[in-house]
Amino acid sequence: MLPPQSYIAWKVCLTFLHTLALSSTVLRLWDRYRGRKLWWDDYIAGFALLLDAVYAIMFWLRFQHRDPYLQLPLNHPRRIWIQSLLFFTIVWASRISLSLSLCKIFSPGTTVRKWLLRLTWTFVVIYLVTAILSSATCPAGVGEWRPPSEAGVKGCKSGLGGFYASGLISVSFDFIADILLVACPLLLLWRVQLPKAERRLVLVAFSASVFPSLATVVFAVFWYGGINLGEERHILLASVAHIQVAISLIVCNFLVVATFFWRLYKREHGSINSGTESSGRSIPTRNFIYDGSQVVEVPEQRSSECTFTPISESDTRSRSTHYRAYSISSYLANRPLAFTATFHSLIGRESTPSRPPRPHPTFCTRTIP
Numbered sequence: 001m002l003p004p005q006s007y008i009a010w011k012v013c014l015t016f017l018h019t020l021a022l023s024s025t026v027l028r029l030w031d032r033y034r035g036r037k038l039w040w041d042d043y044i045a046g047f048a049l050l051l052d053a054v055y056a057i058m059f060w061l062r063f064q065h066r067d068p069y070l071q072l073p074l075n076h077p078r079r080i081w082i083q084s085l086l087f088f089t090i091v092w093a094s095r096i097s098l099s100l101s102l103c104k105i106f107s108p109g110t111t112v113r114k115w116l117l118r119l120t121w122t123f124v125v126i127y128l129v130t131a132i133l134s135s136a137t138c139p140a141g142v143g144e145w146r147p148p149s150e151a152g153v154k155g156c157k158s159g160l161g162g163f164y165a166s167g168l169i170s171v172s173f174d175f176i177a178d179i180l181l182v183a184c185p186l187l188l189l190w191r192v193q194l195p196k197a198e199r200r201l202v203l204v205a206f207s208a209s210v211f212p213s214l215a216t217v218v219f220a221v222f223w224y225g226g227i228n229l230g231e232e233r234h235i236l237l238a239s240v241a242h243i244q245v246a247i248s249l250i251v252c253n254f255l256v257v258a259t260f261f262w263r264l265y266k267r268e269h270g271s272i273n274s275g276t277e278s279s280g281r282s283i284p285t286r287n288f289i290y291d292g293s294q295v296v297e298v299p300e301q302r303s304s305e306c307t308f309t310p311i312s313e314s315d316t317r318s319r320s321t322h323y324r325a326y327s328i329s330s331y332l333a334n335r336p337l338a339f340t341a342t343f344h345s346l347i348g349r350e351s352t353p354s355r356p357p358r359p360h361p362t363f364c365t366r367t368i369p
Contacts, residue, residue: 007063010239017246018056024253025049031260041100045252048093052249055086059242063235083238085131090245091212092127094252095177096120098209101255102185112188119180126173133169167220174216181209201262205255212251215244 025045032038058079103116185206192199219240222233 007235010235011060011063014059014239014242014246015056017243017250018052021052021246021249021253022049024250024257025052027260028253028256031256039100039104041097041104044093044097044100045249048090048097048249048252051086051090051093052245055083055090055242055245058083058086059238062238081135084134087241087245088127088131088134091174091248092123092130092177094212094248095181095209096123096127097252098181098206098255099123099184101252102181102188102206105189116184119184123177126177130170130173171216171220175213178209178213178216182207198262201258202255205258208251208254212244212248215240215247219244 025048029038029042029046029049032042062079062083099116099120103113103120106113106116186203189202189206219237222237222240
């Protein structure tokens with residue numbers, strides 16, 4: 001049995017976590033809006049932002065009295081059910097947003113992008129199944145109010161081996177989803193020749209999904225483990241749920257926020273994308289760069305002019321349309337036209353992994369004379 005808990009201390013700590021999660025989401029949306037890169041992953045993160053603000057307020061309103069019978073209006077079953085629904089929605093919305101962020105790295109129509117979109121829809125289905133199953137197997141959450149000593153997991157129906165069905169399925173889905181969100185980026189981006197610092201940044205940012213799993217373990221042990229937590233079990237369970245929600249939202253935004261501060265750091269210590277020295281002499285550039293929304297290739301060659309001559313049946317004269325190679329800074333604002341051989345092998349366009357890599361393609365943009 002745990003000693004009595006300080007309501008104020010829990011509220012302050014959880015408010016700090018929620019503030020960090022909300023701030024990271026606001027920064028993410030601002031950075032994407034400023035760069036005109038808003039996509040579905042950002043919209044879903046914004047939706048989770050609104051729900052998280054409501055979820056944090058409900059925690060403050062719920063725990064105001066130590067006497068459980070004085071909290072009768074605040075512990076109304078429908079309010080508890082709404083909080084549970086908010087919990088599932090925010091956690092899975094964060095996972096869906098993160099999977100879409102990974103999906104956006106790859107060009108439309110590629111094999112990997114299609115599979116990642118299927119993974120995203122799988123997360124949507126899992127969320128619906130989890131929310132419906134939890135409501136159906138735990139009628140105590142939506143029925144008549146019961147004292148805290150009798151409510152909670154005791155009202156849930158047991159299933160395999162005496163375990164609670166909704167808890168077993170929910171925790172299993174949590175672990176599977178987090179493992180996929182960690183394994184997919186590592187497998188897909190491990191062979192990409194990113195610069196060392198940026199490579200670590202991207203892989204660590206995607207691998208951060210392991211932290212919500214740790215909160216899931218604690219929540220599952222407290223909720224379904226039958227541990228005697230004493231009179232304060234409800235604030236402990238609610239606090240662990242809020243920790244998992246806040247961490248999930250922070251991890252969802254970590255990739256964009258980390259790359260945002262990385263660009264600021266590089267800007268302070270020299271141009272992040274300078275491909276030329278101050279004297280104007282062209283120098284080789286690095287292979288790849290990550291701008292928070294996609295991995296793009298920077299060819300290791302000097303800027304060059306290339307000319308294409310379109311063939312027109314209506315005009316027999318040869319007209320030259322001039323193109324200029326992408327400058328390095330323009331990679332941050334433009335979608336690349338092609339990936340390197342490493343990316344082609346990742347998306348399934350090359351059948352033999354041992355095939356020698358193709359030379360770097362030349363990226364050109366049309367210049368209207």
